Amino acid sequence: MTTTRFSEVAACQAAAAEGYGAARAAANAGRKVAGFMCSYAPQELFHAAGYLPVRILGREGGATLADEIIQPYACSFARSALDSALANEFDFLRLAVFSHTCDTMQNVADLWRRNRPEMAVIVVSVPTQTEGAPARTFFRRELQRVRQAVEALAGPVADDALWDSIRLYQKHRAAMRRLYEVRRTHPGVISGSEMLAVVTASFFMEKQAHLELITRLADAVAACPEDTPGPRPAVLVAGSVCQNADFIKAIEESGCAVVDDDLCMGSRSFSLPDPPDGDPLESLAEIYLARTPCPAFHKPGFDAAQHMLDRARAAQADGVVFLLTKFCDPWFFDYPYISRTLEAAEMPTLLLEVEQHLPAPAQLRTRVEAFAEMLRGRVASWA
Amino acid sequence: MKERQSLMTEQERVPIQAYKRMKEIMTTYYGIAKMSEGTDQKIAWITSGGPVEILYAAGIIPIYPENHAAMCGATRIADELCAAAEERGFSRDLCSYARTDFGSIYTKKSPVPGGLPKPDLLVCCNNICDTVTKWYQELQRIFDVPLIYIDAPYQYGDDRPEAIDYVKAQLEAMIQSVGEIVGRPIDRDKLDETLEISERAAALWREIQGMLAHRPAPMNSFDTFIHLAPIVTLRGTELCIEYYELLRDEIRQRIEAGIASVPGETFRLGWDNLAIWYKIKELSEKFAAYKTALVVSTYPEGFCYQAPEHLRDPNDRLRTMAATYMGGYINHGLDYRERDLLRMVKQFHLDGFVMHSNRSCRAYSFGQYELAKALMEKHDIPTLMIEADMNDSRAWSDEQVKTRIEAFIETLAARRN
Numbered sequence: 001m002t003t004t005r006f007s008e009v010a011a012c013q014a015a016a017a018e019g020y021g022a023a024r025a026a027a028n029a030g031r032k033v034a035g036f037m038c039s040y041a042p043q044e045l046f047h048a049a050g051y052l053p054v055r056i057l058g059r060e061g062g063a064t065l066a067d068e069i070i071q072p073y074a075c076s077f078a079r080s081a082l083d084s085a086l087a088n089e090f091d092f093l094r095l096a097v098f099s100h101t102c103d104t105m106q107n108v109a110d111l112w113r114r115n116r117p118e119m120a121v122i123v124v125s126v127p128t129q130t131e132g133a134p135a136r137t138f139f140r141r142e143l144q145r146v147r148q149a150v151e152a153l154a155g156p157v158a159d160d161a162l163w164d165s166i167r168l169y170q171k172h173r174a175a176m177r178r179l180y181e182v183r184r185t186h187p188g189v190i191s192g193s194e195m196l197a198v199v200t201a202s203f204f205m206e207k208q209a210h211l212e213l214i215t216r217l218a219d220a221v222a223a224c225p226e227d228t229p230g231p232r233p234a235v236l237v238a239g240s241v242c243q244n245a246d247f248i249k250a251i252e253e254s255g256c257a258v259v260d261d262d263l264c265m266g267s268r269s270f271s272l273p274d275p276p277d278g279d280p281l282e283s284l285a286e287i288y289l290a291r292t293p294c295p296a297f298h299k300p301g302f303d304a305a306q307h308m309l310d311r312a313r314a315a316q317a318d319g320v321v322f323l324l325t326k327f328c329d330p331w332f333f334d335y336p337y338i339s340r341t342l343e344a345a346e347m348p349t350l351l352l353e354v355e356q357h358l359p360a361p362a363q364l365r366t367r368v369e370a371f372a373e374m375l376r377g378r379v380a381s382w383a
Numbered sequence: 384m385k386e387r388q389s390l391m392t393e394q395e396r397v398p399i400q401a402y403k404r405m406k407e408i409m410t411t412y413y414g415i416a417k418m419s420e421g422t423d424q425k426i427a428w429i430t431s432g433g434p435v436e437i438l439y440a441a442g443i444i445p446i447y448p449e450n451h452a453a454m455c456g457a458t459r460i461a462d463e464l465c466a467a468a469e470e471r472g473f474s475r476d477l478c479s480y481a482r483t484d485f486g487s488i489y490t491k492k493s494p495v496p497g498g499l500p501k502p503d504l505l506v507c508c509n510n511i512c513d514t515v516t517k518w519y520q521e522l523q524r525i526f527d528v529p530l531i532y533i534d535a536p537y538q539y540g541d542d543r544p545e546a547i548d549y550v551k552a553q554l555e556a557m558i559q560s561v562g563e564i565v566g567r568p569i570d571r572d573k574l575d576e577t578l579e580i581s582e583r584a585a586a587l588w589r590e591i592q593g594m595l596a597h598r599p600a601p602m603n604s605f606d607t608f609i610h611l612a613p614i615v616t617l618r619g620t621e622l623c624i625e626y627y628e629l630l631r632d633e634i635r636q637r638i639e640a641g642i643a644s645v646p647g648e649t650f651r652l653g654w655d656n657l658a659i660w661y662k663i664k665e666l667s668e669k670f671a672a673y674k675t676a677l678v679v680s681t682y683p684e685g686f687c688y689q690a691p692e693h694l695r696d697p698n699d700r701l702r703t704m705a706a707t708y709m710g711g712y713i714n715h716g717l718d719y720r721e722r723d724l725l726r727m728v729k730q731f732h733l734d735g736f737v738m739h740s741n742r743s744c745r746a747y748s749f750g751q752y753e754l755a756k757a758l759m760e761k762h763d764i765p766t767l768m769i770e771a772d773m774n775d776s777r778a779w780s781d782e783q784v785k786t787r788i789e790a791f792i793e794t795l796a797a798r799r800n
Contacts, residue, residue, distance in 0.1 A: 068752065069752045069753045069756070070753075071740055071742075071748060071749065071751075071752065071770075073476065073742050074745065074749055100536065100537055101513075103512050103513050103514060103746035104745050106513070106537050106746065107745070107746070107750045108749070109539075110539060110717040110718075110753075111717070111750065113539075114717060114753060115753075123539055125536045125537070125543075125546070127534050127536065128509055128513060128516060128532075128534045128536075129532050129534040129553075132556070133552075134549055134552035134556065135534065135549070137548075137549070137552070138545055138546065138548070138552075141545040141548075142545065145545070296513060296516070297516075298520065298532050298534070300530075300532070326476065327476050329476075329477060329478070329514055329517060330513075332474040332476065332477055333473075333477060333481075333514075333517030333518065333520070333521060334517070334520075335472060335474070336471055336472030336473055337521065337524055339472065353474075
């Protein structure tokens with residue numbers, strides 16, 4: 001655990017380090033806990049039904065149980081989460097929620113269901129194409145089905161309760177976006193590792209408690225004098241999950257300051273717009289489809305490279321580090337285009353291919369060091 | 384002497400005659416498409432499970448990069464093309480069809496001289512995988528032409544009515560968009576007619592595969608991999624029907640004449656997943672040497688999928704079309720797959736299954752270990768798992784596969800006794 005000047009960050013670091021401890025304790029005390037696999041799960045629905053939603057992550061170490069039922073060319077995130085499930089490490093979950101995203105998760109959901117028959121599994125069929133009336137209509141109906149499935153497990157979910165949850169999540173996401181915002185002007189005040197701990201804690205803690213922490217934290221950061229990352233070049237980190245905090249730490253220890261991210265365990269989780277009034281399911285359908293898409297989706301008109309370039313520039317990043325999980329097809333298909341576009345726009349990039357269940361390899365540090373040196377050279381030559 | 388003679392005839396395999404006609408048809412198809420490049424004739428690139436009938440009704444020539452990639456695999460230029468894509472930053476772990484396609488676009492190397500004709504339009508339907516989503520997004524960046532995307536939600540249980548409605552709504556929108564692209568509305572009668580031609584072709588293709596249930600099998604799965612090119616690329620044309628009538632008649636004659644695809648057929652197996660295009664001949668010979676016939680495969684079966692009766696609406700052609708385009712085996716969960724594999728075991732009198740664990744096809748492959756386990760534990764059906772890749776031969780190990788096949792046949796023989 002790194003030292004921090006903020007007690008709120010310390011609380012998040014503790015929650016992130018504790019992992020499922022609190023959820024397990026809550027479950028033992030009679031609370032229903034639901035695990036969700038991906039940021040496309042409409043957590044509001046489960047929260048409104050009385051569940052404590054926690055994010056399903058894998059862990060460091062081997063996946064010998066998962067190896068029995070899935071090939072080694074599945075990504076390490078999928079294999080390690082599945083392995084944890086097979087090892088019964090998720091026995092405190094009453095429900096596992098998958099969302100349809102990539103080919104791997106599509107089958108992992110089924111493998112999980114067939115091999116953990118005592119646990120309820122709901123797969124949310126999020127439309128892959130996110131634009132247009134047909135997708136919205138379909139997703140609204142799908143959410144209706146999901147609501148009925150949840151109600152069958154946990155009892156009726158009233159519209160009022162659902163709205164309360166929707167508003168709470170809306171506030172939480174807005175507070176997270178504000179924290180990301182104030183961090184841009186204070187990159188020396190709050191590090192990338194600290195931010196990752198805050199994000200990770202949001203997946204384990206009660207939403208309200210986390211909301212209070214980050215609201216105070218954003219105020220505290222904003223109250224500090226504006227600063228710069230100092231002599232270290234600033235980078236934006238892009239990728240999907242980052243279940244191993246070691247990766248961000250290694251990048252920072254190797255000479256870069258992580259000033260922003262385009263991670264699914266990061267800013268993308270909080271990119272949903274505010275929900276419009278009216279029918280709650282309609283509202284949920286709309287915001288989940290309007291969010292910054294995960295690369296597994298098709299959002300006509302969305303330019304992933306331009307989006308990343310805009311984000312990197314807004315954060316005054318000197319470069320972009322792709323932290324991609326081996327065998328993550330959606331990201332690796334986009335990578336050549338995005339990196340080419342960024343490079344053409346004078347935004348240098350570095351590709352780090354990682355395995356989520358392994359510690360950061362020594363070679364990762366060497367490559368980040370070289371990248372940091374190159375970025376420093378560029379910045380010096382402009383001066 | 385007599386014994387030796389019978390041994391000789393036993394070893395002789397009689398090739399399928401229709402193959403020559405198919406080669407002609409495919410050469411003509413690609414030739415005409417290539418000649419149309421740069422003319423007023425519009426060309427669309429479309430995924431293998433895409434709703435092609437709308438294109439035919441609009442007079443657009445469909446081109447299937449997947450079929451083309453398989454041709455590159457079978458003619459053994461795929462490795463080089465994959466490497467060309469990798470040089471441009473595409474990971475070696477990505478789908479080898481996509482890499483082959485990108486590589487062919489960059490290098491213009493292809494069994495079709497000069498490479499595939501450029502598209503005016505892209506049509507992507509994710510009823511076969513979500514990899515095509517990313518593949519076609521890249522194609523759109525390369526060619527800068529419209530991309531029509533049809534989202535067919537993956538089904539874990541019975542096909543959901545809201546998903547079928549969703550596909551129908553997208554087909555309606557596609558009919559509109561394609562009409563705008565060609566500058567005239569789609570003739571709905573022509574579309575209905577094309578749909579009917581497609582259904583007849585699919586029925587013929589199903590009938591032909593069904594004939595392999597005959598013992599000994601008149602044709603094997605390695606042949607069906609080759610002979611599925613017309614159902615993939617020409618579904619919706621009369622030519623497709625004409626070809627499969629020819630093939631069906633030949634297979635019928637082979638049954639009547641007692642011609643076995645594998646003389647002395649002893650074991651019968653099913654095949655799961657795509658073909659291993661660069662090893663079709665070798666694998667066919669290898670299994671035949673063990674008097675083992677592969678008689679059914681989930682892969683060619685996928686191309687005759689039609690919506691089941693209870694999802695068809697005679698008064699709503701487009702909704703029936705949507706139900707069909709929800710797709711079969713690979714757009715369904717593992718319970719569906721297990722049921723379908725069992726059906727094949729019974730219908731085709733199988734001794735076991737060969738599963739091609741296809742390194743670059745995650746949609747098809749993940750679940751195979753589980754299915755193999757279920758087949759053995761619940762139904763006492765053995766499985767041979769072959770770790771390979773459909774197009775990238777760099778993932779192939781001759782020795783490992785040879786040993787596994789031998790061991791598997793020994794198991795089958797031991798189970799017989």
